[in-house]
């Protein structure tokens with residue numbers, strides 16, 4: 365068995381970060397619609413998290429933002445003319461579609477792809493499938509750039525396979541790693557891949573939410589397991605609890621997180637909690653690992669508090685000494701039930717003995733916590749040497765990116781600002797420089 369480390373690829377927030385209320389079913393996105401955003405602060409908050417985790421010795425990398433506005437989308441739906449004319453007409457006729465074309469949503473890289481480390485796959489390569497995100501217009505074209513970015517970062521086909529997104533139809537609704545967790549004894553050893561879904565396209569009698577959309581289907585999860593060549597004995601599929609989707613749990617990573625042999629979850633997360641635990645225990649027995657389940661009861665933390673604080677949208681990270689730290693948003697400290705629970709958790713003598721909290725308010729107001737902002741990629745030594753090195757977070761890269769943000773980002777964006785042609789020019793100048801900073805000259809197809 366080869367040893368491996370888990371890299372967290374955090375999304376760098378793009379210069380057009382704004383609040384447009386585009387995600388029906390995501391409570392924060394809906395409640396902050398049309399409020400003013402601060403893209404500069406958003407990017408700096410994300411960078412501060414990356415810097416701190418890198419400084420603590422965790423393997424940390426950065427995933428670049430995507431080109432905005434998405435002129436390709438706007439032109440394809442009939443907004444023609446010069447760039448300035450396209451923006452003016454879109455703003456006049458459909459400001460919400462203009463907001464979709466401007467969304468900085470690729471910052472939530474947990475939704476960029478599903479990743480299976482090489483220890484789990486049939487051909488011993490790390491496999492990635494870009495997520496089609498076809499439930500929401502503003503996210504439905506991210507996969508084009510995500511595939512391009514992943515192929516630029518993981519170009520060596522001896523080590524990596526990057527699959528294009530699944531067909532963009534509701535049967536294959538796929539939201540990437542937000543509904544996927546891997547359990548293992550060590551990152552380099554064989555693991556159990558755990559897929560959660562909210563709906564089954566071809567079984568109308570299967571559980572499904574009534575009020576909000578289920579973004580992930582069983583069919584999509586199964587397709588990814590097939591593409592990645594996973595062993596069925598070490599793959600578990602589980603239905604989310606549709607009632608919690610209807611309370612704002614639009615991705616499973618809003619109600620559960622896993623790392624190593626630990627599943628940290630709310631008792632209402634799954635449709636059939638007992639069956640999920642049994643399936644995970646059985647599959648883990650095959651890799652000689654015992655599941656540690658940390659279950660949070662509704663009496664202690666009601667679902668509403670979990671959604672408001674993003675307690676479970678935390679990163680559970682294994683420290684060099686083998687204990688785990690929970691990376692939480694500061695909203696967890698501000699919620700009484702959650703803060704009390706967390707005090708008890710770290711004092712309990714269990715695997716989690718440290719809390720690391722961050723101010724991620726700008727992202728949180730769109731429903732994106734610490735776990736949304738990162739894509740986990742477990743890599744062996746040879747694989748991490750083969751990936752593009754320019755995105756690995758170092759103190760020097762941090763300083764460079766802070767200066768870059770200071771040069772290009774606004775500190776105030778309101779809906780009316782999206783009509784300003786100057787903003788589009790600022791965004792494209794910023795990305796042009798960023799691709800030079802990261803050493804990825806062909807990263808963007810700006811034609």
Ligand SMILES: N=C(N)NCCC[C@H](NC(=O)CCC(=O)O)C(=O)O
Pocket residue numbers: 382383384385386387390393394467469472474475503542614615617618730731732733735736737
């Ligand atoms: N849980 C995970 N992994 N990711 C969070 C994604 C948040 C994102 N919000 C948004 O896209 C809001 C955009 C707006 O309303 O302006 C979404 O709903 O897809």
